[in-house]
Amino acid sequence: MAKDVFHYIVKEALEKDGWIITQDPLLLTDKSMKIDYEIDLGAEKLLAAEKENEKIAVEVKSFLKTSLLNEFHSVLGQYLVYQKGLLRLEPDRLLYLAIPHFAEVRLADYKFLQELIADYHLKIIVFDEENHSILQWKN
Numbered sequence: 001m002a003k004d005v006f007h008y009i010v011k012e013a014l015e016k017d018g019w020i021i022t023q024d025p026l027l028l029t030d031k032s033m034k035i036d037y038e039i040d041l042g043a044e045k046l047l048a049a050e051k052e053n054e055k056i057a058v059e060v061k062s063f064l065k066t067s068l069l070n071e072f073h074s075v076l077g078q079y080l081v082y083q084k085g086l087l088r089l090e091p092d093r094l095l096y097l098a099i100p101h102f103a104e105v106r107l108a109d110y111k112f113l114q115e116l117i118a119d120y121h122l123k124i125i126v127f128d129e130e131n132h133s134i135l136q137w138k139n
Helices: 007-016 068-089 101-108 111-119
Strands: 020-023 026-030 035-039 041-047 052-060 093-100 124-128 133-138
Touching: 007 020, 007 041, 007 052, 007 124, 007 133, 020 026, 026 068, 035 052, 035 068, 052 068, 068 093, 068 101, 068 111, 093 101, 101 111, 101 124
Parallel strands: 052 093, 093 124
Antiparallel strands: 020 041, 026 035, 041 052, 124 133
């Protein structure tokens, strides 16, 4: 699978934010459902207060296509499939969608898309593609 244009930027931004990249990509196999999942990144972070690791899976999307609606349609479907797979195979790992700041600005202009994000509880990481940093975690 081809890596998103911002893959390495997100990877670097997560590392700057204290995450350890444990899988690149995160490969999961559900033999009972006969399906494989290839999520862009798997990462962990030690939570000192809880003495345990927080685990995330991150799917990176650029939103560089002409039609925002068409791209969002595809992204939402992929997110929901990956989320279901993680619930079955690694329920302690949270799925995040990593998007560049300019995409977040574009998405904010569409109330319908904002409603879908809320309805499906999408977890989003907004990153700065120029500074290779995380700007916001949206839960």
